[in-house]
Amino acid sequence: xxxxxxxxxSRMREGIYKFxxxxxxxxxxxxxxxxxxxxxxxTTNAFMTSRNMFNVLRQISTNLYLACGMTMVIxxxxxxxxxxxxxxxxxxxxxxxxxxxxxxxxxxxVLGIFVAILIGVFNGTVISKTTIPPFxxxxxxxxxxxxxxxxYTGGSPVRVVSEEWQFIGAGYIxxxxxxxxxxxxxxxxxxxxxxxTKFGRHMYAxxxxxxxxxxxxxxxxxxxxxxxxxxxxxxxxxxxxxxxxMYSGQPTAGxxxxxxxxxxxxVGGTSMSGGSGKIGGTIIGALxxxxxxNGLNLMNVNSFxxxxxxxxxxxxxxxxxxxxxxxx
Amino acid sequence: MNNxxxxxxxxxxxxxxGVYALKDVDFELERGEVHALLGENGAGKSTLIKVLGGxxxxxxxEIIIEGESVLIPSVQAAQQNGIAIIHQELVLVPYMxxxxxxxxxxxxxxxxLVNKTKMNSDALKLLVDYNLDFQPTTxxxxxxxxxxxxxxxxxxxxxxxxxLVMDEPTSSISEKDVDFLFSIxxxxxxxxxxxxxxxxxxxxxxxxxxxxxxxxxxEYVGTKVVKETTKEELINxxxxxxxxxxxxxxxxxxxxxxxxxxxxxxxxxxxxxxxDVKEREIVGFAGLVGAGRSETVKCIFGLTKTxxxxxxxxxxxxxxxxxxxxxxxxxxxxxxxxxxxxLYEIQSVEYNTTIEVLGEFxxxxxxxxxxxxxxxxxxxxxxxxKTPSLTQRIGNLSGGNQQKVLIGxxxxxxxxxxxxxxxxxxxxxGAKAEIYSIMNELVxxxxxxxxxxxxxxxxxxxxxxxxxxxxxxxxxxxxxTELTQKNIMHLAAE
Numbered sequence: 001x002x003x004x005x006x007x008x009x010s011r012m013r014e015g016i017y018k019f020x021x022x023x024x025x026x027x028x029x030x031x032x033x034x035x036x037x038x039x040x041x042x043t044t045n046a047f048m049t050s051r052n053m054f055n056v057l058r059q060i061s062t063n064l065y066l067a068c069g070m071t072m073v074i075x076x077x078x079x080x081x082x083x084x085x086x087x088x089x090x091x092x093x094x095x096x097x098x099x100x101x102x103x104x105x106x107x108x109x110v111l112g113i114f115v116a117i118l119i120g121v122f123n124g125t126v127i128s129k130t131t132i133p134p135f136x137x138x139x140x141x142x143x144x145x146x147x148x149x150x151x152y153t154g155g156s157p158v159r160v161v162s163e164e165w166q167f168i169g170a171g172y173i174x175x176x177x178x179x180x181x182x183x184x185x186x187x188x189x190x191x192x193x194x195x196x197t198k199f200g201r202h203m204y205a206x207x208x209x210x211x212x213x214x215x216x217x218x219x220x221x222x223x224x225x226x227x228x229x230x231x232x233x234x235x236x237x238x239x240x241x242x243x244x245x246m247y248s249g250q251p252t253a254g255x256x257x258x259x260x261x262x263x264x265x266x267v268g269g270t271s272m273s274g275g276s277g278k279i280g281g282t283i284i285g286a287l288x289x290x291x292x293x294n295g296l297n298l299m300n301v302n303s304f305x306x307x308x309x310x311x312x313x314x315x316x317x318x319x320x321x322x323x324x325x326x327x328x
Numbered sequence: 329m330n331n332x333x334x335x336x337x338x339x340x341x342x343x344x345x346g347v348y349a350l351k352d353v354d355f356e357l358e359r360g361e362v363h364a365l366l367g368e369n370g371a372g373k374s375t376l377i378k379v380l381g382g383x384x385x386x387x388x389x390e391i392i393i394e395g396e397s398v399l400i401p402s403v404q405a406a407q408q409n410g411i412a413i414i415h416q417e418l419v420l421v422p423y424m425x426x427x428x429x430x431x432x433x434x435x436x437x438x439x440x441l442v443n444k445t446k447m448n449s450d451a452l453k454l455l456v457d458y459n460l461d462f463q464p465t466t467x468x469x470x471x472x473x474x475x476x477x478x479x480x481x482x483x484x485x486x487x488x489x490x491x492l493v494m495d496e497p498t499s500s501i502s503e504k505d506v507d508f509l510f511s512i513x514x515x516x517x518x519x520x521x522x523x524x525x526x527x528x529x530x531x532x533x534x535x536x537x538x539x540x541x542x543x544x545x546x547e548y549v550g551t552k553v554v555k556e557t558t559k560e561e562l563i564n565x566x567x568x569x570x571x572x573x574x575x576x577x578x579x580x581x582x583x584x585x586x587x588x589x590x591x592x593x594x595x596x597x598x599x600x601x602x603x604d605v606k607e608r609e610i611v612g613f614a615g616l617v618g619a620g621r622s623e624t625v626k627c628i629f630g631l632t633k634t635x636x637x638x639x640x641x642x643x644x645x646x647x648x649x650x651x652x653x654x655x656x657x658x659x660x661x662x663x664x665x666x667x668x669x670x671l672y673e674i675q676s677v678e679y680n681t682t683i684e685v686l687g688e689f690x691x692x693x694x695x696x697x698x699x700x701x702x703x704x705x706x707x708x709x710x711x712x713x714k715t716p717s718l719t720q721r722i723g724n725l726s727g728g729n730q731q732k733v734l735i736g737x738x739x740x741x742x743x744x745x746x747x748x749x750x751x752x753x754x755x756x757x758g759a760k761a762e763i764y765s766i767m768n769e770l771v772x773x774x775x776x777x778x779x780x781x782x783x784x785x786x787x788x789x790x791x792x793x794x795x796x797x798x799x800x801x802x803x804x805x806x807x808x809t810e811l812t813q814k815n816i817m818h819l820a821a822e
Contacts, residue, residue: 204679211669212663219650276674
């Protein structure tokens with residue numbers, strides 16, 4: 001038994017080394033960015049406070065909810081463009097549940113998330129039963145969900161006046177912001193799902209070689225369906241958390257959120273061609289983008305320029321990846 | 329006579345790393361002649377054609393066209409020398425019209441614009457010349473396969489090609505279309521074109537070919553006039569090679585029947601196929617590529633949903649839809665196309681070995697890496713697979729070791745019936761011998777094996793019984809005492 005434990009421990013060490021080796025580029029990039037913001041005089045005071053740290057974590061948490069789903073979707077060789085609009089629709093439905101129908105808050109939240117799951121289920125059904133590309137399917141549902149959010153709200157925010165409503169998005173559990181606590185749960189669940197279950201193994205198989213997966217007796221359709229449904233669920237969570245933080249369900253919420261999620265996944269080293277990718281990489285990717293935004297804000301960089309910087313960083317990250325793979 | 333010679337390929341040698349694909353091959357084509365190129369899979373037919381078409385450059389040898397020695401370093405050079413190749417997979421643009429495809433890249437111009445009127449009328453003239461009844465403006469995607477082939481031929485003619493190579497043009501068209509194709513070929517012959525014709529169907533030789541050249545293992549065997557030879561003679565020429573000594577096989581008394589199927593049909597690929605497999609038996613499926621062997625085992629394994637017929641496995645009626653059910657019952661299939669249907673290339677050896685048996689070390693979210701390693705190691709040892717480590721990417725292993733990992737993967741499911749589809753394709757000689765000896769051992773231990781193979785020596789030396797397939801049908805069953813290359817080819821080449 002001792003021997004087995006030793007083997008297990010050495011395998012774990014091997015796994016950790018492997019993770020560092022494979023993600024060396026982005027880990028260095030993240031450390032450099034972090035150290036720079038910590039010592040650079042204009043940012044150092046504001047940056048190194050626990051307030052600011054939690055603030056950044058709170059900001060990136062909803063992006064990471066989406067990115068968890070997006071990592072799995074991209075490992076399958078697909079894409080989900082509808083998550084941003086799903087945020088809006090689920091947030092509006094939940095907020096309206098409280099504001100218009102006086103539903104208890106937990107019920108309204110479940111209702112909002114339920115709508116998001118429906119969108120995911122729809123995506124999953126169409127993508128697994130037909131050969132229509134996921135890009136097209138989710139482009140359509142992106143527009144449909146956004147449209148419903150506008151129709152349902154008449155285009156204006158649904159305000160919620162309630163202390164409890166803010167708990168999920170702006171509140172704290174002990175010293176930790178609620179969305180960050182939720183994030184930790186989602187990360188653990190997703191990491192276990194991807195690395196420790198049959199489902200996870202099958203997912204990599206379907207993304208790496210769908211035809212071989214067929215020969216392996218893997219139900220390609222079932223895997224696809226579940227991944228898109230799960231992504232819908234995560235987008236729903238992001239939606240209610242955001243609606244809570246903004247005191248309202250806003251039909252414009254989550255505009256472009258799908259792109260930030262994709263950016264985190266891609267910076268995190270997941271290949272767009274499917275079959276490979278790790279949740280750890282996605283976390284670092286999201287952290288880089290989050291702290292970059294934070295640093296630029298602290299430096300008072302014009303928000304228009306922030307887009308340029310963000311785009312450049314994405315390109316650089318992927319370029320470094322390209323260089324490393326080429327030499328292999 | 330010599331004046332009539334259009335093309336002469338002399339002493340052609342072509343080597344690839346590790347493979348001597350063409351050894352001192354000669355070939356000659358006359359004006360107005362259809363010259364068949366015959367040989368088994370891997371005999372060197374397509375390599376020779378690729379040398380002629382400028383896709384490969386020969387290491388040695390000379391190509392003479394109309395008395396002049398030429399170099400063909402590129403596809404363009406081949407075109408300029410009047411050589412046109414009509415490949416098995418047609419290379420037309422589906423969403424462009426017939427005329428646009430014929431004149432692709434050399435459209436008649438009027439200023440900066442394509443002169444569509446001229447292009448269409450030129451194309452129409454060609455279509456009328458060859459009695460084709462579709463319009464120049466028809467989109468390629470709306471044509472039948474046979475019609476597309478006609479467009480390819482016309483396109484070749486419009487280049488003023490003198491040498492036309494047709495690679496199995498009749499493999500996917502109906503009999504009526506074949507007649508029409510032959511009539512067009514005859515029209516071409518009157519215009520002094522020479523046609524090199526590659527086909528697996530020996531029955532066509534008499535219909536259309538004048539002479540036939542046989543290749544075997546990359547070597548020139550001989551050239552015959554079709555009218556003066558027989559099918560027997562040609563088969564002898566194709567298969568008369570020395571058999572290697574690396575087969576291990578102890579024939580055992582087979583047990584009771586464990587698998588049988590009757591009247592299996594699927595689309596147009598599997599027609600009324602019946603066979604059975606006994607305990608401790610290796611059953612070979614012989615036949616040419618496209619004879620319906622792989623399609624048959626895909627039905628058994630539940631990979632197509634449209635098949636009909638009766639399958640009995642271990643005394644129970646079965647109708648599998650989905651590989652998972654077949655796997656559960658104890659049928660495993662190692663697929664034909666390792667890269668496309670088998671490997672997860674960017675994943676580790678370990679991942680690739682255990683993907684079918686995850687349940688043995690994953691319970692819910694509890695993953696036992698030790699057991700995973702043990703299972704992998706067990707099948708590495710059994711198959712004698714060489715890999716630097718279990719976490720090595722499988723894509724980095726040699727073809728032989730990849731194949732061993734795959735066989736190990738499906739053995740890990742502890743099957744009662746193992747189906748191997750071309751188990752030694754792209755595998756070096758040493759690994760081949762090892763795979764044969766492992767098969768022998770497995771059968772001793774009670775496993776039954778179906779082996780599909782296009783390599784006749786392999787079929788002959790490993791099988792207890794052989795079913796010979798052709799055009800989707802089972803043409804016959806031979807016992808291992810009756811197994812000769814001639815007997816098999818007779819059935820396969822009908």
